Amino acid sequence: MEVRSEKKMWMVLVMVTLSLVGKISSLSVTVNELECVYEYVLYEGDTVSGNFVVVDHDIFWSSDHPGIDFTVTSPAGNVVQTLKGVSGDKFDFKAPRSGMYKFCFHNPYSTPETVSFYIHVGHIPNEHDLAKDEHLDPVNVKIAELREALESVTAEQKYLKARDTRHRHTNESTQKRVIFYTLGEYLLLSIASGLQVIYIRQLFSKSVGYNRV
């Protein structure tokens, strides 16, 4: 009786702590000039991976926007990774030390852009952790590896989804622009030809002899 309730409590506590495993964050933010996000990396050697896609605002007259800069700063202050002038990319690096990492998006132009990003910090227990705690099976290492592999698939999917959204925006804007410009073209053509006719009539409305060219 006593042993069963103990075991149950043990299980419950393990579940509660294990329920906090793995961090997923896939969010979008509007970058006016500089937007920074901080993420805490718990262990040195963790793989930090992620991606970001710049989703265009509806630009009616120009097709491409110049891109934004992305910088990752470690807690020590040195820049771990930087990407300049891109409209979306993947990144991953091995954290040289644990601490608060800063992920910054910098928009060099005045038009605000919406950036959709995803950052994942993955930890796989290694032999050092295995040695520290005897309750940790080598199977847990394999499970952690499997989990990280699935996380990378999820990350790739989120990236594809964000790119698909941006592609969709471009296509919808193309269709709107095609219709708008063509109808505008018709209107302008008819106005121009109407003005032409009116002008020619005006040229010939005065006395014929005076206007004979």
Add this chain to the structure above:
Amino acid sequence: MSGSLLLTINLLAILSLGVIFNVAHSLRYDLQSGTSKCISEEIKSNAMSVGKYTVISPNEGFPLPDSHRVTVRVNSPHGNNYHFGDHVESGNFAFTAAESGDYTACFWTPDHKVPVTVTIEFDWRTGVAAKDWSNVAKKGQVETMELELKKLYDTVTSIHDEMFYLREREEEMQQLNRSTNSKMATLSFVSLVICLSVAGLQFWHLKTFFERKKLL
């Protein structure tokens, strides 16, 4: 006696295990006083979503000054308000998405004479990550390994669903492109017709005009 000692040892083991497996952190944002910052996430309909936010106090251990409180608003894509927190230090919210679209969570601090920067720790999970695993564990005698594998299975199912969704979206986009293509063809043809008809009208009108004016 030995039973409680065993329990204590077990608790310590659990906590260490928890520390090793616990990599749960939230994203931190800086908010300048007087400005608002909105974070949006695309959520599918009928998906569970939980969020938790806290204002990190600039001085460790001291109570949060009044100037560091934030106003939070969580809105659906159609503008319905799912959560509202006025001048709070921390809070949490949970909802099931009624419609699919972009859900926004906006934070705002009032403006002060001395501009302060408020650090907010925000954790927003949707779908698989939002599932409360402690309840699943409590329901039956579930082993650690089994729970982990259950989680992996849920992740795989969500990946599969996401693939279907992406496939649907791609199909919609193909339709859109095809319609743009056909619209362009139609509109170019119509533009040619309009051009020719306008030219013809011009010609006919000027001809009758000059015939009337006895120039031709």
